[in-house]
Amino acid sequence: MRVLGCLLIVFLAACQSSPDGFEERKENVYRELRAFGEGDRKVGDAHTASLNVYMAQRFSSHYDYMLGYDVRPVEAIPADHWFLNHELASAESGDSIRWYLPYSEIKGTFIDEYTIDSIMVADTARIELIIAIQSAYTKEEYFNSPRYLSQVQATKDQQLIMAQLEELNIKDSVTWFGSGWQRVLKEGEGDRPNAGDHLILGFTGSFLDGTVFDVADDSLTYIYFDYGKPDQVIEGIERSVGYMRRGERREVWLPSAYAFGSKGSEDIVPPNTPVRFELHLVDLLRDSI
Known part of the structure; x- marks a missing residue:
């Protein structure tokens, strides 16, 4: 595991x-x-x-x-x-x-x-x-280690995600990327992000049953952050964004360890909850541009 x-x-x-x-x-x-x-x-x-x-x-x-x-x-x-x-x-x-x-x-x-x-x-x-x-x-x-107990949770998360992918009949079209599963919805163009690049990211976050818990779909709600700088977005999102190009859209399914973890998020996402995101890399800016 x-x-x-x-x-x-x-x-x-x-x-x-x-x-x-x-x-x-x-x-x-x-x-x-x-x-x-x-x-x-x-x-x-x-x-x-x-x-x-x-x-x-x-x-x-x-x-x-x-x-x-x-x-x-x-x-x-x-x-x-x-x-x-x-x-x-x-x-x-x-x-x-x-x-x-x-x-x-x-x-x-x-x-x-x-x-x-x-x-x-x-x-x-x-x-x-x-x-x-x-x-x-x-x-x-x-x-008896926290390490093993976290693996038990990871196995549960994987089973839930795999069940949804099978139900949607898209299991064969997704790939593992080290923190979850993803598939490209729309190809982007240009380079992938390098450390220090300024990214503008849109997203829709939902539970596996399809219930949406957060949306960023315009300039007022987009996330603006420097790629590679810690603690700006959840780990699974940052790792997935590292594969994306300007304008690209991806759908990702994240186990709880790479989403909101054992603590959850502000009474919105319960502890130990796998989630789904649709990500849109709106723009990628470099200091040299």
Whole structure:
């Protein structure tokens, strides 16, 4: 199950020189320990490990994917896979580690969303991979953790969303984008947002039964915000907007963790409630324009 937590992957432009501050682990694989963890348990010894994943095709603040994983190493880390078994399995709870390595080292593994979405990345492409291990649990610790309880809620949310998509007969036309499901209603044009771009966003927010709880459909109600600046819009909306172009309209379904969470919103959206938004990227402005 994916929940936002602790593994970060950033794709750099191709580069053949070794990065500063890294130690060579094997040919073309470099490692830098950014922060020490508690040292109480290795990933490979844990019943369940919590990881976070952010991915981009180039070194920037805009990510193609922002994902989290709770994984069982015994199932997800094969003994014959060098990177997962030798490098990831030996990391300890709380560690933050950066690798610089060829894409082929992680291709097809559970941390490789590019393969899942059939995005073409050359095996020889050099990537920067930052892994921060949030927790490495025993079995008892895991099933009593807030992490696990949030996954139970996420499963409930997914079942509700999938039921609606099936009822509307559109399940095959939506895609997962790391925080929910979305489909394009109207294509946009131009570039996707970069960090710092000024965005004008319209939306209609509704519950899964179709009841509308909020609308922004004109210049007086649109949201005006800087893309990439925290706490301006809910997480699922910001992530979806990162895929959009000027004028584009998208329909998104968000689990509660990426919407209004366990607290809800001002007596309007109850706690732990999945929601649907229709988003309209009205305009995208850059300082250079």
